[in-house]
Each structure stands twice: as C-alpha cells, then as structure tokens.
Amino acid sequence: MSHDIADATATETRPAARAHTLQAPPSVIAVQGLTKRYASGFEALKRIDLDIQRGEIFALLGPNGAGKTTLISIICGLVNASDGQVRVNGHDIVTDYRAAREQIGLVPQELTSDAFATVWNTVSFSRGLFGKRADSAHIERVLRSLSLWDKRRNKMITLSGGMKRRVLIAKALAHEPQILFLDEPTAGVDVELRRDMWDVVRSLRDQGVTVILTTHYIEEAEEMADRIGVINDGEIVLVEEKAALMRQLGRKRLRLDLQAPLAAIPETLAHYPLSLAEDGHVLVYTYAASSDEHSTPASISALLNDIEAAGVRFKDLHTEQSSLEEIFVNLVRKDA
Amino acid sequence: MNFRAVGTIYHFELARAWRTLLQSLVSPVISTSLYFVVFGAAIGSRIQEVEGVSYGAFIVPGLVMLMLLTQSVSNASFGIFFPKFTGTIYEVLSAPVSYLEIVLGYVGAAATKSLILGLIILVTASFFVPLRIDHPLWMLLFLALTAITFSLLGFIIGIWAEGFEKLQIVPLLIITPLTFLGGSFYSIDMLPPVWQTVTLFNPVVYLVSGFRWSFYGISDVSVGASLLMILVFLGLCLALIGWIFKTGYNIKP
Numbered sequence: 220m221s222h223d224i225a226d227a228t229a230t231e232t233r234p235a236a237r238a239h240t241l242q243a244p245p246s247v248i249a250v251q252g253l254t255k256r257y258a259s260g261f262e263a264l265k266r267i268d269l270d271i272q273r274g275e276i277f278a279l280l281g282p283n284g285a286g287k288t289t290l291i292s293i294i295c296g297l298v299n300a301s302d303g304q305v306r307v308n309g310h311d312i313v314t315d316y317r318a319a320r321e322q323i324g325l326v327p328q329e330l331t332s333d334a335f336a337t338v339w340n341t342v343s344f345s346r347g348l349f350g351k352r353a354d355s356a357h358i359e360r361v362l363r364s365l366s367l368w369d370k371r372r373n374k375m376i377t378l379s380g381g382m383k384r385r386v387l388i389a390k391a392l393a394h395e396p397q398i399l400f401l402d403e404p405t406a407g408v409d410v411e412l413r414r415d416m417w418d419v420v421r422s423l424r425d426q427g428v429t430v431i432l433t434t435h436y437i438e439e440a441e442e443m444a445d446r447i448g449v450i451n452d453g454e455i456v457l458v459e460e461k462a463a464l465m466r467q468l469g470r471k472r473l474r475l476d477l478q479a480p481l482a483a484i485p486e487t488l489a490h491y492p493l494s495l496a497e498d499g500h501v502l503v504y505t506y507a508a509s510s511d512e513h514s515t516p517a518s519i520s521a522l523l524n525d526i527e528a529a530g531v532r533f534k535d536l537h538t539e540q541s542s543l544e545e546i547f548v549n550l551v552r553k554d555a
Numbered sequence: 556m557n558f559r560a561v562g563t564i565y566h567f568e569l570a571r572a573w574r575t576l577l578q579s580l581v582s583p584v585i586s587t588s589l590y591f592v593v594f595g596a597a598i599g600s601r602i603q604e605v606e607g608v609s610y611g612a613f614i615v616p617g618l619v620m621l622m623l624l625t626q627s628v629s630n631a632s633f634g635i636f637f638p639k640f641t642g643t644i645y646e647v648l649s650a651p652v653s654y655l656e657i658v659l660g661y662v663g664a665a666a667t668k669s670l671i672l673g674l675i676i677l678v679t680a681s682f683f684v685p686l687r688i689d690h691p692l693w694m695l696l697f698l699a700l701t702a703i704t705f706s707l708l709g710f711i712i713g714i715w716a717e718g719f720e721k722l723q724i725v726p727l728l729i730i731t732p733l734t735f736l737g738g739s740f741y742s743i744d745m746l747p748p749v750w751q752t753v754t755l756f757n758p759v760v761y762l763v764s765g766f767r768w769s770f771y772g773i774s775d776v777s778v779g780a781s782l783l784m785i786l787v788f789l790g791l792c793l794a795l796i797g798w799i800f801k802t803g804y805n806i807k808p
Contacts (some may be wrong), residue, residue: 257808285665295645295648295649296648296649297645297648297649297807298807298808299803299807316651317557317651317653318651319651320651321651323649325645325646325649326656327642327645329642331641331642331643331645332640332641332643332704333641333643335571335574336567336570339569340570344563344751346558347560347562347563347652348560348563348564348646348647348650348652349560349650350557350559350560350651350652351559353558390646397749405665439576511777
C-alpha cells in the first residue's frame with residue numbers, strides 16, 4: 220500500500236472517529252487526556268482520549284511497546300496515571316475506584332498463577348476478592364463454559380499454558396464483570412484453543428459484556444472486533460468501526476498471470492494503475508475495494524478489454540483484498 | 556469496607572500455611588525443641604538460677620520471642636513478596652479493595668500464623684521445663700502486639716525486596732542478631748556495664764523483657780517502657796506502610 224492511503228487514513232478517519240463519539244450511546248469507559256510519564260521521563264501514554272461503547276468488542280492494536288498494556292493497567296488500577304481521567308460507567312477510577320473496579324474483569328498478558336492452589340480455589344478466591352458472596356453455581360457455570368470443569372481439582376502447576384489462560388479468564392469472570400479486559404488473550408495459544416477462546420469472547424458479548432482486547436495478531440482483531448483502535452508510540456492513531464475501516468482503507472488487487480513475461484507495461488495501458496511483479500510474469504492492478512467508488516466493476520471490464528487489445532495474454536487471474544495487517548503496518552510505519 | 560475481600564485474602568493465606576504445614580509449623584517447633592535440649596537441659600543444668608527462675612524456664616519467653624519475630628517477618632514478607640514475584644498481585648490491585656484491606660488480609664494472616672506458632676512453642680516448652688505465667692493477659696497482649704508489629708515489618712520487607720536475597724537479608728542480618736543480643740538467653744544484668752548501656756538501644760530487649768515479665772514478674776526494663784517501645788515500633792511500621800501505598804512504592808508504578 221502506498222503512502223497516500225496512510226495519509227488519507229490520518230486525515231479522514233480521525234474526524235470520523237470523533238464524530239462517532241459525539242452521537243454515540245453513553246460510553247462504558249471514557250478516557251480523557253490520559254498521560255503516563257515514568258520517573259525516567261519516558262512517556263508511555265500521551266494524552267489519550269478513548270471511548271468504549273457498551274456491549275462492543277473493541278480491539279486495541281499496536282506494536283510491542285506502543286502503550287497497550289499501560290493503558291489497560293491504568294484503567295484496571297495496576298498503574299497510576301500521571302495525568303488525565305478515566306471513568307467506568309461514570310465512576311472515576313481514582314476517587315470512586317470500588318464502583319469502577321467492581322465492573323471490570325482483567326485477564327493479564329502474563330500467565331501468572333498461584334502454582335499450588337487448585338483451579339476451584341483460585342477462581343473462588345477471585346470472586347471473594349471482589350467482595351461477592353460465594354456462589355458455587357456461578358463458578359461451576361464459568362468453569363464449564365471454559366471446559367475447565369474436569370480440571371477443577373487440579374493444581375495450577377499441573378496445567379498447560381492454554382489451560383492456565385482459561386483459568387485466568389475464569390478468574391476474571393468469577394465476579395460477573397460487565398467489562399472484560401483481555402491483554403493478548405491468545406498469545407502463545409494453539410490455533411484450536413484460539414478458536415475456542417474467540418467463541419467464549421463472542422458468547423460473552425452476546426450476554427452483554429463489553430470486551431476490550433489487545434492483540435498484535437491482526438487476524439484476531441479482524442475476526443472478532445466491532446471496532447478497532449490503533450495505538451502507536453503512546454498515541455491513539457485511529458479508532459474506527461472494523462467494517463468501515465476495511466471499506467475505507469482496504470484495497471483490492473487483481474493479479475494476472477501472464478503467458479509471456481512483459482518487459483514494460485504497454486503504452487496503451489499506461490493510464491491504469493498497473494505494475495509488474497515477479498520479473499514481468501504477473502501484472503497487478505490495484506483498486507479501491509469499496510463498491511461505491513466508480514473505479515471498480517466497470518473499469519475492470521474496460522481494463523480487461525484494453526489488455527486484450529494490447530495483445531497481452533494471461534493464463535489466470537485472481538483478486539486479493541488487503542488485510543487489516545497491511546492497514547495497520549502502514550499506519551504504524553507512517554507514524555513511526 | 557470490603558470485609559469479604561479481607562476474609563478471602565486472610566483465608567487464602569492461611570490455607571497456604573496448611574498446605575505447607577511441615578515448614579510452617581513443624582520445623583519451628585523442632586528447632587525450638589533443639590534449643591531446649593541444648594540450652595535448657597545440656598548447658599542450663601550447669602547454669603544457676605536467674606533471679607529465682609531456673610535457666611531452662613528463664614529462656615522460654617526469649618525463645619518464643621525469637622521464633623515470633625523471625626516467623627512474623629518471614630511469613631508476612633513471603634506472603635506479599637510471592638504474589639509480587641509471580642505476578643498474581645495484579646488481581647489484588649485490580650480488585651475493589653483499599654490498601655488498608657490488603658494489609659489487614661495479608662498481615663492478619665501472617666500474624667495469626669505466628670501467634671499460633673508462639674502458643675504451640677509455649678506448649679512444647681511446658682514439656683521440657685516447669686512453666687509459670689503470672690500475667691496471662693499481658694502475655695497474650697505482648698504476643699499479639701509483637702506478632703502484628705513484626706508482620707507489618709515483614710510486609711514492608713516483602714514490598715521492598717525485589718529478589719529472594721533481599722527477602723532473606725533483613726531477618727538474617729538484623730532480626731536474628733538483635734534477638735540473640737536482646738536478652739533472649741540471658742538477663743542483661745549478666746553483661747559488663749558498658750554493654751548493658753549499649754543493649755538498651757536494641758528494641759528487642761524491650762520486647763523480651765516485657766514478655767518475660769508477664770511470665771515470671773522479672774524484667775530488665777520497666778513494663779511501661781516495653782509497651783511504649785512496641786507501640787512506637789508499631790506506629791513506625793504503619794506510617795511506612797501508609798507511605799508505601801501513597802507513593803505506590805515498588806507495587807504500583
């Protein structure tokens with residue numbers, strides 16, 4: 220993807236995101252001017268503004284060290300903010316921390332656990348810690364939904380990494396939170412388990428739980444999220460509906476495998492955005508994916524006619540759509 | 556007040572003690588018994604009575620204090636260091652609990668454990684030497700205050716320590732020497748005059764002296780001084796913990 224797309228992103232989507240927050244339903248989490256400066260002077264977060272809407276799955280994307288975990292840690296109470304404000308359902312996370320934290324469940328990135336406690340005990344501990352009355356029926360439901368019921372008497376130390384991750388999710392759900400933070404939920408998890416995890420998250424959303432997940436697996440955001448926020452270098456670079464994001468930024472490519480390699484693009488085709496790849500064996504036509512733009516279907520048939528007329532023969536053709544990954548890489552690279 | 560959270564931390568910590576029953580209770584009891592065999596029976600039989608109390612009985616309060624201090628510090632420091640070390644502290648920090656509740660849960664559990672241990676050691680001691688307790692309520696008060704104060708100190712050490720070495724260093728280099736030199740095994744009257752004065756700067760002297768007074772009515776310093784000393788130390792520890800949570804020192808960046 221070229222730089223103009225990234226530029227378009229920067230100029231077009233930011234106001235769009237802002238407009239969104241104006242007319243949006245009351246946000247479940249409202250972050251305003253959040254800044255984190257460490258004693259070393261390093262600024263991990265730079266005046267972050269962010270609104271999370273009730274019931275959505277929000278994916279926070281960003282490279283390592285972008286500030287994803289710091290942002291989550293401040294909202295959840297693990298790190299003190301240097302400046303700014305966070306409200307959870309209207310409750311300030313500092314002055315009204317009890318009401319704010321009661322609604323939040325956190326699944327941390329690191330697989331931390333009390334090695335010698337059993338699954339049942341460690342999950343029950345979490346519920347008690349949040350001040351909720353013991354409820355073995357609820358714990359049982361949570362454990363069953365995460366396929367942990369058979370393991371309830373096992374000590375944490377005997378569990379595999381994937382199982383430990385499930386237990387951490389169970390712990391976060393033990394007190395019936397309305398908001399769930401998942402910090403890199405599928406890091407180091409095999410494909411099957413990842414799919415299971417996605418199902419769990421979706422069913423939580425169906426129950427009305429707001430889910431905020433950080434990831435650097437683009438696939439995950441693409442698969443799960445309703446909205447996507449990109450954070451880079453301590454700043455929110457973009458917040459957008461996933462579908463709109465794909466529509467606005469997605470580009471399609473038509474690849475033609477040529478019968479004979481071309482040294483250069485014929486002059487009759489020069490007005491098309493064409494390029495040659497693989498030593499002239501492949502002709503690539505790049506166009507916007509959204510159907511509302513004039514360039515698409517009509518121009519493809521015109522292009523194919525012109526190619527035919529230019530005497531270029533091809534043996535196969537296929538299209539591909541740019542993924543979030545490309546969008547993301549371009550955003551981050553541009554801002555770097 | 557989130558009493559349920561306090562109770563949850565408290566019970567979870569005590570459950571850890573039950574899981575590690577051998578090292579939590581049995582080993583201190585065995586090591587105390589060894590002290591009685593060596594100091595009480597073997598050496599003690601050659602030492603005269605101290606202020607009318609047989610040497611074996613004389614050292615009981617000091618030994619209980621020695622165990623109480625070291626166990627309070629190590630229980631409490633480990634109790635908070637371990638979740639910090641493994642990372643499970645995230646959960647406590649993200650829960651709707653106040654700092655006071657965190658301290659109550661962790662320090663309460665540590666103090667309870669060392670209190671139980673102190674009583675077990677007393678019972679053990681009664682098998683070896685004739686035990687007399689003149690002021691049982693004062694004895695319990697000293698026991699409880701010391702357990703709480705040194706569990707608070709342990710909590711501070713657990714927050715301060717970034718590794719296992721630091722966790723060991725305070726009990727090893729400060730608590731144990733101060734206890735040994737604090738009149739656990741002797742009356743400070745037995746020391747040369749200069750050392751008697753030096754010893755008065757050792758806070759443990761006041762603890763042991765007050766505690767011994769509750770048993771036999773004999774003391775190196777006045778009971779009031781002992782009580783004052785432990786309350787001052789308690790206040791210091793509470794102030795330090797208040798500062799830790801206010802600044803987030805080593806726990807919440």
